[in-house]
Amino acid sequence: MTVSAKRQGSRFRLLFWKKGAADAGLLSKKDRIQCVIEGIMVIVLFAWFFYRSVLALPFLTPVYLLYQHERRKVLGKKRQKEAAVQFKDAILSASANQKAGYSIENAFQQAYEDMDLLYGKESMICEELYTIVAGLKNNVPIESLLYDFGKRSGVEDIIEFSQVFAVAKRSGGNLTEIIERSASVIEDKVETEKEIQVVISARQMEQRIMNIVPFGILLYISAASKGFFDMLYKNAAGIIIMSLCMAVYVGAVFLSGKITDIGV
Numbered sequence: 001m002t003v004s005a006k007r008q009g010s011r012f013r014l015l016f017w018k019k020g021a022a023d024a025g026l027l028s029k030k031d032r033i034q035c036v037i038e039g040i041m042v043i044v045l046f047a048w049f050f051y052r053s054v055l056a057l058p059f060l061t062p063v064y065l066l067y068q069h070e071r072r073k074v075l076g077k078k079r080q081k082e083a084a085v086q087f088k089d090a091i092l093s094a095s096a097n098q099k100a101g102y103s104i105e106n107a108f109q110q111a112y113e114d115m116d117l118l119y120g121k122e123s124m125i126c127e128e129l130y131t132i133v134a135g136l137k138n139n140v141p142i143e144s145l146l147y148d149f150g151k152r153s154g155v156e157d158i159i160e161f162s163q164v165f166a167v168a169k170r171s172g173g174n175l176t177e178i179i180e181r182s183a184s185v186i187e188d189k190v191e192t193e194k195e196i197q198v199v200i201s202a203r204q205m206e207q208r209i210m211n212i213v214p215f216g217i218l219l220y221i222s223a224a225s226k227g228f229f230d231m232l233y234k235n236a237a238g239i240i241i242m243s244l245c246m247a248v249y250v251g252a253v254f255l256s257g258k259i260t261d262i263g264v
Contacts (some may be wrong), residue, residue, distance in 0.1 A: 028124075031075045039064045049218055054232045063250065070257065076154070076236060079124065081193065083153045086125035088186040090115050090163070095179040104175055105142055109133050126232040128152075143169055156185050200260055207256045214249060 009054040011053040027035075043060040047053065097107035119125055128149050135145040143166035150159035161182045168178050221228055232238035 035071045041068045048245045088183045091179045092183045204260050
């Protein structure tokens with residue numbers, strides 16, 4: 001490999017590593033926009049129910065930031081699960097291509113075409129495989145590209161696969177067997193997560209309903225008994241009481257989310 005090719009490969013890895021570091025959990029642009037819109041809706045809802053004033057919006061910035069942080073974590077975990085499932089299909093495709101006589105690099109290039117047919121060019125795995133294919137054309141080692149993919153996604157299975165793959169490739173191990181075994185492990189983990197999700201889905205639905213119930217009660221009493229809550233607004237004592245109520249509510253929502261967040 002020439003010096004210029006090495007430098008080009010290094011710049012290539014740095015570019016995509018920075019991109020991945022900025023997009024925690026592989027969040028798409030649509031996901032980030034969704035987080036912003038939902039966060040704005042939440043603080044508007046809080047400003048009306050707890051303070052009945054738009055002047056409270058700037059003071060609800062911490063609530064907005066907390067919601068952004070937690071919502072991005074939820075969406076990030078969802079994207080990580082998708083990445084694990086799609087990666088499993090991609091490496092199985094690469095394994096089949098290798099058995100057909102392709103080199104491991106060409107097998108991953110062909111896997112990109114297979115994933116395009118299966119998930120579409122806009123899918124996460126196609127975007128990542130496109131990065132890998134582009135890296136291979138720039139003479140970047142495939143094990144480095146796989147490791148970078150794992151780091152960007154935050155999926156431990158992908159990181160561990162890339163490390164085992166790198167060792168096996170250097171030592172002349174059976175890459176086909178390693179790929180198939182890794183795919184089996186990922187598939188078992190995904191199935192276990194699905195079983196857990198089925199068990200706790202009812203509790204998660206109850207949690208979502210309980211998160212909405214306080215607002216429903218406030219809305220019902222406000223509609224049925226106009227002026228009933230007026231003493232809690234537009235005065236210092238009312239603001240303090242409603243702020244405490246909001247803090248307790250936010251804490252309860254945060255705690256319930258932690259209780260129902262069970263991973264493998």
